Amino acid sequence: MSWWEFWKPKHERLEFIRDFLAANEQTIPGIRSIDQLNFTVLDTETTGLDPSRDSILSFGAVKVSELKIQIPTAVEWYPLSENTGGKTAQIHGLVDIPDQISKEEFVRRLLPYLGNSILVGHHLGFDLEMINRQLSDFGLDQLPNAGVDTLSLAIRLEHGPQADQNRIKMGTYSLDALCERYGIDTDDRHTAAGDAFLTAQLFLKLLKVAERKGIINYRDLIKNW
Amino acid sequence: MSNVIVNRVAEFLKRFPPFSFLGDGDLTRVAQSVAVQYLEQGEILFQQGEAARPHFFILKEGIIHLVETSQKGEEIREVCDEGDVFGVLALLGKRPYLLTSKVIENSLIYAIPVAVFEKILEENSRVALFFAAGFAAGQVVVRQDLSQGQKARSELKKASGDHSLLIFSDQSAVNFSEKVLNCPPETSIQSAAKLMAEAQVSSIVICDSQDFPLGILTDKDLRSRVLASEISPKNPVSQVMTSPVITRKKQDGFSNLYLTMIRHRLHHLVLTGDGTDKSPVCGIISDHDVFLSMGNSPAVLIHGLMNTQEVGEMRKIRDRAEQMLCYYLENEVSMEFVASVMTEINDVIIRQALEIAKTELKAEYPEMNSTRFCFLSMGSEGREEQLLRTDLDNAILYEDVAEGLQSKAAEYFLKLGEGVVEVLLACGFDPCPGKIMASNPEWIQPLSVWKNYFSDWILHPSPEALMKVSIFFDFRSVAGSNALAAELSDHIYQEIGKKQIFLNFLAQNAMKNPPPLGFFRDFVVEKSGENRDQFDIKLRAMLPLTDLARLLVLSHQIVGINNTFQRFEKLAELESSNSELYSQAGKAYEILMRMRALEGLQNKNNGRYINPKSLGKLQRQLLKNAFAPISELQEIVNIRFQLDYFRR
Numbered sequence: 001m002s003w004w005e006f007w008k009p010k011h012e013r014l015e016f017i018r019d020f021l022a023a024n025e026q027t028i029p030g031i032r033s034i035d036q037l038n039f040t041v042l043d044t045e046t047t048g049l050d051p052s053r054d055s056i057l058s059f060g061a062v063k064v065s066e067l068k069i070q071i072p073t074a075v076e077w078y079p080l081s082e083n084t085g086g087k088t089a090q091i092h093g094l095v096d097i098p099d100q101i102s103k104e105e106f107v108r109r110l111l112p113y114l115g116n117s118i119l120v121g122h123h124l125g126f127d128l129e130m131i132n133r134q135l136s137d138f139g140l141d142q143l144p145n146a147g148v149d150t151l152s153l154a155i156r157l158e159h160g161p162q163a164d165q166n167r168i169k170m171g172t173y174s175l176d177a178l179c180e181r182y183g184i185d186t187d188d189r190h191t192a193a194g195d196a197f198l199t200a201q202l203f204l205k206l207l208k209v210a211e212r213k214g215i216i217n218y219r220d221l222i223k224n225w
Numbered sequence: 226m227s228n229v230i231v232n233r234v235a236e237f238l239k240r241f242p243p244f245s246f247l248g249d250g251d252l253t254r255v256a257q258s259v260a261v262q263y264l265e266q267g268e269i270l271f272q273q274g275e276a277a278r279p280h281f282f283i284l285k286e287g288i289i290h291l292v293e294t295s296q297k298g299e300e301i302r303e304v305c306d307e308g309d310v311f312g313v314l315a316l317l318g319k320r321p322y323l324l325t326s327k328v329i330e331n332s333l334i335y336a337i338p339v340a341v342f343e344k345i346l347e348e349n350s351r352v353a354l355f356f357a358a359g360f361a362a363g364q365v366v367v368r369q370d371l372s373q374g375q376k377a378r379s380e381l382k383k384a385s386g387d388h389s390l391l392i393f394s395d396q397s398a399v400n401f402s403e404k405v406l407n408c409p410p411e412t413s414i415q416s417a418a419k420l421m422a423e424a425q426v427s428s429i430v431i432c433d434s435q436d437f438p439l440g441i442l443t444d445k446d447l448r449s450r451v452l453a454s455e456i457s458p459k460n461p462v463s464q465v466m467t468s469p470v471i472t473r474k475k476q477d478g479f480s481n482l483y484l485t486m487i488r489h490r491l492h493h494l495v496l497t498g499d500g501t502d503k504s505p506v507c508g509i510i511s512d513h514d515v516f517l518s519m520g521n522s523p524a525v526l527i528h529g530l531m532n533t534q535e536v537g538e539m540r541k542i543r544d545r546a547e548q549m550l551c552y553y554l555e556n557e558v559s560m561e562f563v564a565s566v567m568t569e570i571n572d573v574i575i576r577q578a579l580e581i582a583k584t585e586l587k588a589e590y591p592e593m594n595s596t597r598f599c600f601l602s603m604g605s606e607g608r609e610e611q612l613l614r615t616d617l618d619n620a621i622l623y624e625d626v627a628e629g630l631q632s633k634a635a636e637y638f639l640k641l642g643e644g645v646v647e648v649l650l651a652c653g654f655d656p657c658p659g660k661i662m663a664s665n666p667e668w669i670q671p672l673s674v675w676k677n678y679f680s681d682w683i684l685h686p687s688p689e690a691l692m693k694v695s696i697f698f699d700f701r702s703v704a705g706s707n708a709l710a711a712e713l714s715d716h717i718y719q720e721i722g723k724k725q726i727f728l729n730f731l732a733q734n735a736m737k738n739p740p741p742l743g744f745f746r747d748f749v750v751e752k753s754g755e756n757r758d759q760f761d762i763k764l765r766a767m768l769p770l771t772d773l774a775r776l777l778v779l780s781h782q783i784v785g786i787n788n789t790f791q792r793f794e795k796l797a798e799l800e801s802s803n804s805e806l807y808s809q810a811g812k813a814y815e816i817l818m819r820m821r822a823l824e825g826l827q828n829k830n831n832g833r834y835i836n837p838k839s840l841g842k843l844q845r846q847l848l849k850n851a852f853a854p855i856s857e858l859q860e861i862v863n864i865r866f867q868l869d870y871f872r873r
Binding site for chain 1: 228229230233234257258259260262263265286331336
């Protein structure tokens with residue numbers, strides 16, 4: 001399905017959105033090797049788990065290119081939301097949020113930042129749902145970018161491509177459990193950027209496992225999920 | 226703007242030098258520029274010969290070997306673990322990599338762009354020193370000047386909050402008077418004393434018309450040579466002055482000046498233009514000046530020792546000497562100075578002990594009073610490098626006596642030796658486990674027997690004999706007749722001259738202990754690949770160097786230099802083609818001595834076994850760098866004495 005079907009004519013497309021969409025028209029050839037791909041590893045902290053009611057408290061991300069985590073690209077944004085100060089905020093310790101930005105500013109920063117990179121996240125679907133909801137106000141229903149969920153990737157690598165997710169203990173695929181299994185220090189979890197960094201390290205390690213299993217290019221990587 | 230990710234990178238970097246020397250701003254800038262890379266076992270980060278990348282690396286986790294490939298095959302040169310900085314050639318010389326980096330255990334690697342660091346390198350002297358001193362891994366391959374490492378260690382340490390008084394850091398801080406009270410030789414004693422009283426000083430220098438020093442008169446001289454001897458104060462001062470005067474020049478540096486005072490037991494040292502008494506006086510340094518700048522000074526301690534024959538008191542003074550030692554070591558006072566001072570203190574204790582023992586035996590053996598003998602120190606004390614009260618190695622050598630006196634002499638000198646050893650043990654020295662002490666009849670012998678001992682070791686170099694050689698060949702006469710010791714030395718060189726192959730055996734012995742590669746985590750990394758969690762710094766690093774120095778010195782027939790580091794200095798002078806290596810070896814030895822002594826002082830033991838866990842990253846690297854000259858020297862000796870051929 002193309003994003004065009006979801007286009008709502010009543011919204012005037014903003015220039016930055018047009019640029020973003022134009023960048024994403026360029027498709028990535030299936031034979032492009034993984035070390036030539038650009039990834040954005042991201043994570044969000046939200047006010048709750050219901051994308052229709054809750055909103056993003058913080059967004060953290062870092063890029064991976066040439067199979068290296070590029071620290072200079074690390075970002076951490078705190079969009080203003082309708083119900084800040086909720087319960088999640090307490091849990092995550094995001095009470096005094098520095099440098100909050102408006103929802104629009106968030107989207108204006110986010111889209112050029114993502115560009116046409118491949119999005120990577122742990123339980124990526126949830127983060128994307130949260131982000132997409134923010135985008136809908138700007139005439140965009142869904143990010144067109146390709147995505148890789150480290151959770152699915154880990155399962156696929158450990159149990160094979162045909163694995164039935166219902167028969168797998170999901171607890172062993174939480175970010176914490178995977179970090180422990182792959183030897184990654186989880187010193188300060190529960191900030192979006194912190195988790196994005198952990199996910200990025202996990203992603204690098206998973207890609208090595210993938211390489212051994214013959215997953216070496218874009219087509220191999222996004223196949224099957 | 227910093228964020229959690231950058232902070233996390235910064236937090237890691239901050240734990241390790243040189244990043245630990247960065248301020249918050251620079252640290253953030255560096256952390257912000259990092260690229261994180263993950264390599265698995267078997268992968269290669271960069272290859273020997275490959276052009277240097279625009280970044281250097283720090284290992285976040287895992288193990289990486291830096292490997293050199295040559296005709297001889299592959300050789301591991303360094304083992305990197307968490308926090309090791311490597312691949313810095315890009316930063317320093319922009320040369321191709323000299324080593325290949327192989328991932329041995331899955332590794333997370335932080336790459337830091339050279340561009341970001343170049344500015345810091347320019348502005349932050351401590352960071353620059355870190356690299357200049359060769360503290361990054363793989364730098365040893367490009368031979369480093371170890372003196373930089375020594376300097377760097379003290380520099381880098383200052384940051385750790387050591388604000389203790391640094392007495393030697395600024396030599397001009399030790400004051401001495403440039404205005405010297407003087408008078409012509411014909412001045413009466415009384416007028417000279419009046420001048421001293423008016424100027425409120427304790428000495429006056431007697432000068433000729435050109436201001437050249439002729440002699441010196443001190444408070445003590447007035448007391449003992451004038452008043453006590455009932456000499457008329459109307460007499461000229463030249464009659465009672467001490468002449469000639471020992472002089473030095475100001476530029477000799479404080480340690481040298483001070484050492485002269487200690488050695489000659491001077492309370493006043495006259496400084497002249499060119500250091501001889503044939504140039505004008507330009508200053509005077511008194512022990513009072515020195516006392517003022519130092520609490521626990523060697524002069525005070527030696528003075529104390531000279532004035533007591535009470536063993537309990539001697540022990541207390543030796544304990545105080547250890548505090549002083551600790552201070553010197555921590556403040557990187559030159560090892561030559563430290564070793565000389567400690568040797569002098571140990572020697573004074575031995576001489577005092579000998580006096581005590583002699584006095585006790587005097588009445589019982591009147592016939593032995595005139596028999597010449599000398600008390601020999603061997604091993605580290607013989608080499609003038611015993612800093613801690615480690616094992617005693619000593620012996621007694623006496624002149625050959627008439628037949629009828631032989632058993633009496635043996636009895637007397639055994640009792641004498643026992644007496645000395647008892648005092649030394651009471652002063653806190655450890656007994657020799659091999660019983661090579663002046664209380665063992667085997668090592669209390671007349672000259673003829675000693676000559677036979679050495680001849681036998683040289684002619685029949687069994688493994689046991691070679692072990693003895695390593696202890697006995699460094700003998701030094703501490704008290705008594707030096708001529709006897711000199712005669713024994715001559716004999717040894719004659720015997721070696723007759724049997725050159727002895728040196729090949731000695732060489733083989735010096736090769737027995739190759740130095741380890743380095744450390745990683747809590748292990749000592751051996752070339753053969755085995756690990757141990759305690760590092761025997763004496764056996765694995767110091768002994769090879771003392772053995773090599775002794776061998777080379779013997780092969781050059783050098784007499785009278787016992788110090789391992791001074792031996793290397795001498796060798797550097799003699800063999801210009803290897804001079805750099807020799808001076809590095811000397812420096813390495815100084816570093817090892819310092820480290821061992823500090824370790825011993827800290828743990829209240831002999832410092833021989835070092836727990837790698839207790840060493841910081843810098844110390845490990847310094848130690849690792851100190852190993853490098855050992856391997857190179859062993860290589861040279863191997864070729865020079867054709868050991869490969871010899872072993873067949």
